[in-house]
Amino acid sequence: MSAILQADGLKKYFKTGGGLFSKPTVVRAVDDVSFSVEKGETLAIVGESGCGKSTVGRMLMRLIEPTAGTVRFEGQDLGGLGETGLRKLRGDMQMVFQDPFSSLNPRMTVADIVGEPLWLHGQGSTRERREKTLELLRTVGLRPDLADRFPHEFSGGQRQRIGIARALASSPRLVIGDEPVSALDVSIQAQVINLLEDLKERFALTLIIIAHDLAVIRHMSDRVIVMYLGSIVEVAPTAALYAEPLHPYTRALLSAIPLPIPGHRAERKLLEGDIPSPANPPSGCRFHTRCPYAQKRCSDEIPLLRDAGGRTVACHFYEDLPPETAGRAMGPADSPAKARRLALYRDHRRRQDAVVTEKASASMTEAGNRGR
Amino acid sequence: MSPAPGSPQPAEPSHVLSVKGLSIAVHGRERSTTLVEDVSFSLAAGRTLCLVGESGCGKSLTSLAIMGLLASPPLAITQGEILFEGRDVRGLDPRERADLRGDRMTMIFQEPMTSLNPAFTIGDQIAEVVTRHRDVTPEQASGVALEMLKKVRIPAPEKRLGEFPHQLSGGMRQRIMIAMALANAPRLLIADEPTTALDVTIQAQILSLVRQLQRETGSAMLLITHDLGVVAEVADDVAVMYAGRVVERAPVDKIFDDPQHPYTIGLMGSLPSLTGRDERLATIPGSVPAPERMPKGCRFAPRCPFRIEACDAAPPPLIEVAAGHEAACIRAPLELHVTEAA
Ligand SMILES: Nc1ncnc2c1ncn2[C@@H]1O[C@H](COP(=O)(O)OP(=O)(O)OP(=O)(O)O)[C@@H](O)[C@H]1O
Ligand SMILES: Nc1ncnc2c1ncn2[C@@H]1O[C@H](COP(=O)(O)OP(=O)(O)OP(=O)(O)O)[C@@H](O)[C@H]1O
Ligand code: SF4
Ligand code: SF4
Ligand SMILES: [Mg+2]
Ligand SMILES: [Mg+2]
Numbered sequence: 001m002s003a004i005l006q007a008d009g010l011k012k013y014f015k016t017g018g019g020l021f022s023k024p025t026v027v028r029a030v031d032d033v034s035f036s037v038e039k040g041e042t043l044a045i046v047g048e049s050g051c052g053k054s055t056v057g058r059m060l061m062r063l064i065e066p067t068a069g070t071v072r073f074e075g076q077d078l079g080g081l082g083e084t085g086l087r088k089l090r091g092d093m094q095m096v097f098q099d100p101f102s103s104l105n106p107r108m109t110v111a112d113i114v115g116e117p118l119w120l121h122g123q124g125s126t127r128e129r130r131e132k133t134l135e136l137l138r139t140v141g142l143r144p145d146l147a148d149r150f151p152h153e154f155s156g157g158q159r160q161r162i163g164i165a166r167a168l169a170s171s172p173r174l175v176i177g178d179e180p181v182s183a184l185d186v187s188i189q190a191q192v193i194n195l196l197e198d199l200k201e202r203f204a205l206t207l208i209i210i211a212h213d214l215a216v217i218r219h220m221s222d223r224v225i226v227m228y229l230g231s232i233v234e235v236a237p238t239a240a241l242y243a244e245p246l247h248p249y250t251r252a253l254l255s256a257i258p259l260p261i262p263g264h265r266a267e268r269k270l271l272e273g274d275i276p277s278p279a280n281p282p283s284g285c286r287f288h289t290r291c292p293y294a295q296k297r298c299s300d301e302i303p304l305l306r307d308a309g310g311r312t313v314a315c316h317f318y319e320d321l322p323p324e325t326a327g328r329a330m331g332p333a334d335s336p337a338k339a340r341r342l343a344l345y346r347d348h349r350r351r352q353d354a355v356v357t358e359k360a361s362a363s364m365t366e367a368g369n370r371g372r
Numbered sequence: 373m374s375p376a377p378g379s380p381q382p383a384e385p386s387h388v389l390s391v392k393g394l395s396i397a398v399h400g401r402e403r404s405t406t407l408v409e410d411v412s413f414s415l416a417a418g419r420t421l422c423l424v425g426e427s428g429c430g431k432s433l434t435s436l437a438i439m440g441l442l443a444s445p446p447l448a449i450t451q452g453e454i455l456f457e458g459r460d461v462r463g464l465d466p467r468e469r470a471d472l473r474g475d476r477m478t479m480i481f482q483e484p485m486t487s488l489n490p491a492f493t494i495g496d497q498i499a500e501v502v503t504r505h506r507d508v509t510p511e512q513a514s515g516v517a518l519e520m521l522k523k524v525r526i527p528a529p530e531k532r533l534g535e536f537p538h539q540l541s542g543g544m545r546q547r548i549m550i551a552m553a554l555a556n557a558p559r560l561l562i563a564d565e566p567t568t569a570l571d572v573t574i575q576a577q578i579l580s581l582v583r584q585l586q587r588e589t590g591s592a593m594l595l596i597t598h599d600l601g602v603v604a605e606v607a608d609d610v611a612v613m614y615a616g617r618v619v620e621r622a623p624v625d626k627i628f629d630d631p632q633h634p635y636t637i638g639l640m641g642s643l644p645s646l647t648g649r650d651e652r653l654a655t656i657p658g659s660v661p662a663p664e665r666m667p668k669g670c671r672f673a674p675r676c677p678f679r680i681e682a683c684d685a686a687p688p689p690l691i692e693v694a695a696g697h698e699a700a701c702i703r704a705p706l707e708l709h710v711t712e713a714a
Contacts, residue, residue: 048571048572048573049571155659156427157659158659185426185427185598186426186598186600186639186642186643187426187638187639187642187655187656187659188426188659189642190641190642190643190644190653190654190655190656191655191656191657193644193653194652194653194655197652212571212572213644214572214646215601215643215644215645215646216644218644218645218646219644219645219653220644242646252573253572253573255576256572256573256575256576257572257576257601257646258575258576258579258599258601258602258604258605259601259604259605259646260600260601260603260604260628260640260643261604261628262604262607262624262625262628262629263625270573270576270577270580271573271576271577272577273527274541274543274544274574275541275571275573275574335628335629335630337629337630338628338629338630338631338640340707341631341632341637341706341707342637342640342641342654344637344706344707344710345634345637345638345641345654345677346641346654348677348678348710349654349655349657349677351677352657352677353657356657
């Protein structure tokens, strides 16, 4: 495997407020973040609100300039790119956003939204672009005959499909999804997750998924970056992270998730306190104000990411922490009744899809015949 | 407190809340559209009932109707009863209704900022809730406010009393809302997605706090959520809603271990699991029909993998499939009815 993308020492400081008589506050949204993305993997970035996930994503895309640090895509430093270079980059790297409602231009038809990147990159004739657009709609599971409607005529899940079709238009090699399924209902979320996985396979994409839902991440990703207050606290292969979280913050995150298993209600140790403001982050380890294991050294000295055997962790004392009582992320197996019904459900879902495909191809042939 | 004339006698006096056949419609100029239809459930003291379902299924409307806060017009209750402590609250005049609210029946919303007044201090707002319903001096009310802040574990409570809502984090504001909702030890607490806007570590704090305080006060709680994890964490009983109707109702372990309605089963299959990157997610195809285009029969039929012709005839009623476990599906339990259809 080789790295498709490399981020080194990324920082983004936002200056806010400040007037004639007051000093502006500096929000350290992202503070010295480095990582690489392997070709073909799904890398997740997880952390609570305000920890800097979106800001990292936007710096990778060069939608905003880093305060410091570099991003290299396929070996090329994005910092040196001019107009044309950037435009080409936006073809190779695409982003899907969280909010399917505000990220689509309400005055453009679906065909125009999806086809715009093709037009921007000057691909093909008008006719060819239209063809490709309809094909993209089919790819994401939308009926091509809806191409000339407007976004408000679609449901949330459909709008997210439109956003994904648009992202695919320029045949990108890397797709960054910033909370691509967070705004969706569970049943719709599952459709979009499956779609993203299919597309990744089909187009050999590399995916970066920014999310706060740890179950979604577990399901989709190969590797996980955990962020807290602008810094990376842990990087690990997904299975290893969930089986044995090393950083105290990762442990706290995992134990805070309410599991959909009623038997698992035992009182657990919860994190105390609020997330501090990134305008005024704690000294030393940024987690020390909430960490149950904090010691004197933690407030004095910033812990660097250290190798922990195939993974990295930024904690002075991770080796000495009491072992994580495993089991929470494991959970018991489904009850026999539930397993039986789920199997029945999946089985009938497959038949249902088969019937739908049959009908669709029948009506397609019909339309084709009529066209002739 | 005798029942209003004409209203039925309380059937189960032990129930704090009994909703029976509740329907809610929106009256437009051209036509009326039913948004919530024939919803029934009841809730005993100290118990927690979770209303769970996806966006737009009618969870909030149901809770607003119970609170007497439906924006009517255009919304109106078209059918059914809401018995609170045995009495149909629809018969109460607005004054009596307002007396109940904030006192014996309280509510927490998803976004605390919409229910906190930015112009008043935290202390004044909690104290106000107390003085409105109790015969207490301002000093006593402030005392209650301070005690409530301690109860919801706000750090430095004396200092916070004098602060304004915008000075607090989202999690703190939600704690203030809880303090206000519980200040008068209500019989019924309705919480509409109280943690949805919060981060997972803060959500865990709030849920554990609400549970503990509920144990102390013995209040009944109606918790509205779309998160099955939250349901498993706090519910005693569950009502699953789909497209304005209750499709399944059972004690919490039955919902998770013995799901009966195809929609509930589909939801379970759609949940990515924390236990491993296993098989592909099962999905529910399509999306919820718009309220004005609801099918005549089973509302889940257009998406249901088990649909047969009979499903389209009439809305299937909730039928008991096991003791205390009801499902609104003519083919439940599935393994009895679908095998021959293969
Ligand atoms: N344009 C901006 N100006 C000032 N501050 C900003 C700006 N953009 C982001 N921030 C701040 O930077 C920090 C990180 O924000 P970011 O949006 O990257 O967080 P996030 O991890 O994506 O959070 P969420 O889960 O809420 O989306 C936050 O404190 C945010 O308020
Ligand atoms: N004032 C109104 N006028 C017309 N329709 C309304 C009104 N209020 C709600 N509705 C509709 O009633 C249905 C139920 O709404 P409700 O707010 O109860 O859903 P919900 O289950 O709480 O959803 P969510 O999870 O998104 O909060 C929705 O289809 C909604 O669009
Ligand atoms: S460095 Fe100290 S404060 Fe930070 S996570 Fe490790 S033990 Fe906790
Ligand atoms: S009644 Fe029919 S359509 Fe409705 S859930 Fe049951 S099987 Fe499906
Ligand atoms: Mg973000
Ligand atoms: Mg709601």
